[in-house]
Amino acid sequence: MEIQQAIIIFDALSQETRLRAFRLLVAAGPEGLPAGAISEQLSTPHNTMSFHLNHLFNAGIVTSRKVGRSVIYAANFDEMRELIGFMVKDCCSQDMATIREDAVSGCSIIELTGCCSDKTQK
């Protein structure tokens, strides 16, 4: 992931309404939620929420699709995984975090090593 893309995603997630909306979509899973349900659950006016959902969409961390009158938003898990990979590779010490690809399982395996082991469990 490019640093510019990481900045755009950090910016998208650095606002409470947007981060809460995104976590709601994460909890909702791949099926996603209609815009109205999100604004209702977060007690935010429709137009304000629309502004924030558009922000998340432009950042690439949610997708949207029209179903009848509704617009269904869903979290983009691939992009989120890439962001986590960026943070581990570029924003964490190699002594304290490593990431490797496991070709067999198709997984990225990250190990976060505590320098002060008792703080790791927080």
Place this chain on the structure above:
Amino acid sequence: MEIQQAIIIFDALSQETRLRAFRLLVAAGPEGLPAGAISEQLSTPHNTMSFHLNHLFNAGIVTSRKVGRSVIYAANFDEMRELIGFMVKDCCSQDMATIREDAVSGCSIIELTGCCSDKTQK
């Protein structure tokens, strides 16, 4: 990690000068770098960089200590690990990312599973 703290860190990292400064500090390791070296390497005026370093400090992702006339900033790796943990737990699907604590090694082990395996290697 609380959602409020995550927002503060995302905000701190959502600005190019700050993200570059932070990555410089990550590369520098626990020893850190003096403020002047950071502003020089990023070709940013001292006062502007001081503003951004203070922002990173307030967010808790860098530490600072005075040594003679210099102020040495260093990345706070513990806080960064916590943020990665927050993202995996709260911002990623359980189907696609799991985190578990390994008591023996004191490591947090994260597995990022690709839903579309060929995208995982990007």
Place this chain on the structure above:
DNA sequence: GTTGTATTTCCATACGTCTAGAATAATGGA
């Protein structure tokens, strides 16, 4: 004390973001 170096604080300006009322667009049902 004076000078030079390292960094922060003060300040004004320019620019960007958040909010929500009102209007608009798109769709489905009676």
Place this chain on the structure above:
DNA sequence: TCCATTATTCTAGACGTATGGAAATACAAC
């Protein structure tokens, strides 16, 4: 067609952020 529903776009105001020149602070060396 007419109405209700769902969501977005338009707009203006309030507020927050980034920038860098100038001044102030802190420290070390002479």
